[in-house]
Amino acid sequence: MVKSITSFSRSGLLDWLMQRVSAVLLGSYVIFMLAYFLFNADISYQEWRGLFSNFWFKIYTLSILLALVGHIWVGMWTVATDYVKNAWARFLVLAVIALANFIYFVIGFSAVWGA
Amino acid sequence: MKNNRPVNLDLRTIRLPVSAVASIIHRITGVGLFVALAFLMWALNLSLSSEAGFEKVVSAMNHPLAKLVTWGIVSFFAYHLIAGIKHLFMDIGYFEEKESGALASKFVLIASVICILLLGVWVW
Numbered sequence: 001m002v003k004s005i006t007s008f009s010r011s012g013l014l015d016w017l018m019q020r021v022s023a024v025l026l027g028s029y030v031i032f033m034l035a036y037f038l039f040n041a042d043i044s045y046q047e048w049r050g051l052f053s054n055f056w057f058k059i060y061t062l063s064i065l066l067a068l069v070g071h072i073w074v075g076m077w078t079v080a081t082d083y084v085k086n087a088w089a090r091f092l093v094l095a096v097i098a099l100a101n102f103i104y105f106v107i108g109f110s111a112v113w114g115a
Numbered sequence: 116m117k118n119n120r121p122v123n124l125d126l127r128t129i130r131l132p133v134s135a136v137a138s139i140i141h142r143i144t145g146v147g148l149f150v151a152l153a154f155l156m157w158a159l160n161l162s163l164s165s166e167a168g169f170e171k172v173v174s175a176m177n178h179p180l181a182k183l184v185t186w187g188i189v190s191f192f193a194y195h196l197i198a199g200i201k202h203l204f205m206d207i208g209y210f211e212e213k214e215s216g217a218l219a220s221k222f223v224l225i226a227s228v229i230c231i232l233l234l235g236v237w238v239w
Binding site: 020023038045048049072075076104112 | 142145146149152153156157159160162163164166169170189192196199200202203206237
């Protein structure tokens, strides 16, 4: 049987759904952050850290980091497979994307976990 | 492959429809945000690490060039979000016809320009 890796989850439908669910989550976070910065123009370190030390906000941010991993992968995979036609080049591009994606998650996780 | 079909390569007569313009900008901003995350993650990590780190991020963001970058990043977020909302409407069956699709794409472009200008006022 020929197996082709055609998507993140090997199911286009699941990719589609994941992109929508993560999009709604990420969109809510962007709007929340925009509102937070709008209403707190000059925040101090204590206030900023206080926001992230809140248990529920921590959970929210961690779910956002997970949503980001999925959203980046599905989106960047779609774009890379559309424009990079050479298989080896595409593999290289996707490897770099996956590595950056992983590094982003680790940095974000360590930033929020310690706060 | 034998191909006798007529080919139009006159670039002056080929133009992307407005829905394609809206779509390609959605992709460009998506890739741009992926790159911008390197900066955003760095800023998040440093700003939460210590008071000194927080001050470092604040002073770095007050630099004129950093303000331009910040405006760019929030603009990308604004466009990607607004175009993404159009996508969700298309998922439930709206704006899929030629006319309504073009109209929705125009709306996305105009709404984004307004939001980006307002964000510019906010950044400076």
